[in-house]
Amino acid sequence: MKVGILKPFRGTTRPMLDVYRQILDYNNIEHIELDINDLQFWDKVKSIDLFLAKISQIDDDLKLAAQIIPIINNTLKIPCFPNYPTVWHYDDKVKQYYLLSQFGFPIVESYVFWDRISAVEWAKKMEYPLVFKLKGGSGSANVTLVRSFSKAKKLINKSFGKGIHPHFYDLPGKFKAYNYNYKKIAKFLFKPYYNKYFRKVNGYSNYTRHKNYVYFQKFIPNNDHDLRVAILGNRAWAFKRFVRPNDFRASGSNNYDARRDQIDMRAVKIAFEISKKLNFQSMAYDFVYDEKNNPLVVEISYTYGDYPEFSNGYWDENLNWVDGCFVPEYLELVDALDFPELKQPEIKLDSPYTNAKMLI
Numbered sequence: 001m002k003v004g005i006l007k008p009f010r011g012t013t014r015p016m017l018d019v020y021r022q023i024l025d026y027n028n029i030e031h032i033e034l035d036i037n038d039l040q041f042w043d044k045v046k047s048i049d050l051f052l053a054k055i056s057q058i059d060d061d062l063k064l065a066a067q068i069i070p071i072i073n074n075t076l077k078i079p080c081f082p083n084y085p086t087v088w089h090y091d092d093k094v095k096q097y098y099l100l101s102q103f104g105f106p107i108v109e110s111y112v113f114w115d116r117i118s119a120v121e122w123a124k125k126m127e128y129p130l131v132f133k134l135k136g137g138s139g140s141a142n143v144t145l146v147r148s149f150s151k152a153k154k155l156i157n158k159s160f161g162k163g164i165h166p167h168f169y170d171l172p173g174k175f176k177a178y179n180y181n182y183k184k185i186a187k188f189l190f191k192p193y194y195n196k197y198f199r200k201v202n203g204y205s206n207y208t209r210h211k212n213y214v215y216f217q218k219f220i221p222n223n224d225h226d227l228r229v230a231i232l233g234n235r236a237w238a239f240k241r242f243v244r245p246n247d248f249r250a251s252g253s254n255n256y257d258a259r260r261d262q263i264d265m266r267a268v269k270i271a272f273e274i275s276k277k278l279n280f281q282s283m284a285y286d287f288v289y290d291e292k293n294n295p296l297v298v299e300i301s302y303t304y305g306d307y308p309e310f311s312n313g314y315w316d317e318n319l320n321w322v323d324g325c326f327v328p329e330y331l332e333l334v335d336a337l338d339f340p341e342l343k344q345p346e347i348k349l350d351s352p353y354t355n356a357k358m359l360i
Helices: 011-026 041-045 059-075 093-100 116-125 149-159 171-177 182-197 265-278 328-336
Strands: 002-006 030-034 050-052 110-113 130-133 143-146 214-218 225-232 235-242 255-257 282-289 295-301 313-316 321-323 357-359
Touching (some): 002 011, 011 030, 030 041, 050 059, 093 110, 093 295, 143 149, 265 295
Parallel strands (some): 002 030, 002 050, 255 357
Antiparallel strands (some): 110 214, 130 143, 130 214, 235 255, 282 295, 313 321
């Protein structure tokens, strides 16, 4: 057995890749690093039994995944994590909406336009507020509440004009998304300048402007939390994420409730159903509740934090609870290698979740 691990363009996913390496080394499984800039890349790919990658949300990583995973997984028939059905829509809320809406799954009503005039005419007829999102982003970044037609028109015109740069979009909202943590805000604001003047690279090269589309969602009021459900193979884990004060967004709030008796098992069942239908290896689902208290999927993501997911066990596909302490990368390897006897070493987690307010 030989595993190939894709070298990332940036350092954002390296801690997760290091967890893979720790587990593989502990189990004496051979692994190599695969660098897309290596002229022998494809020859090396053909020598492996499993291809592993952790795709970040920067444009370079997303473009690379779109270029190579279809070939490795679909053409060369080499097992991958993530596989093509799991990753092709990653960090693209428009693709996710188009996909989920084809099967009648319970999702939040969304509106996508690729033409400015059509978008403006639609916006004139709508009731407000609505939620406006860029198709990429996490932690509530690039998400804002639109309270009037004039604001919607301004966003539409900008989207079909010079476009919207995700780094600068809705800065007050981003500060709130960072929970007014001044250290994180300072890093966010000044890192591009550090990259430009000290590392001598384009400070904003990780992201490009979003333009020539708009994506709105129906605003559903009176949700004081959302529900994150993570499905990994035939396992599920879930926790509530409470919204910030005077806000409607929960992702990234660092205020969670993982007590099992507080979890809506209807959402867990829906998440299992979607993952099975669409052949997802791993998927996190974010749910909110409509006016009749029905859970609706807001968006999905194949990758997520390494804590608290699966930190004290999981539900199996029959909704029986299995005690244990797992990191997602271990369970991913158990499935991808088809190796139930795989052993998990003691792993020190380096995660922003570990400082969160958590009921568990």
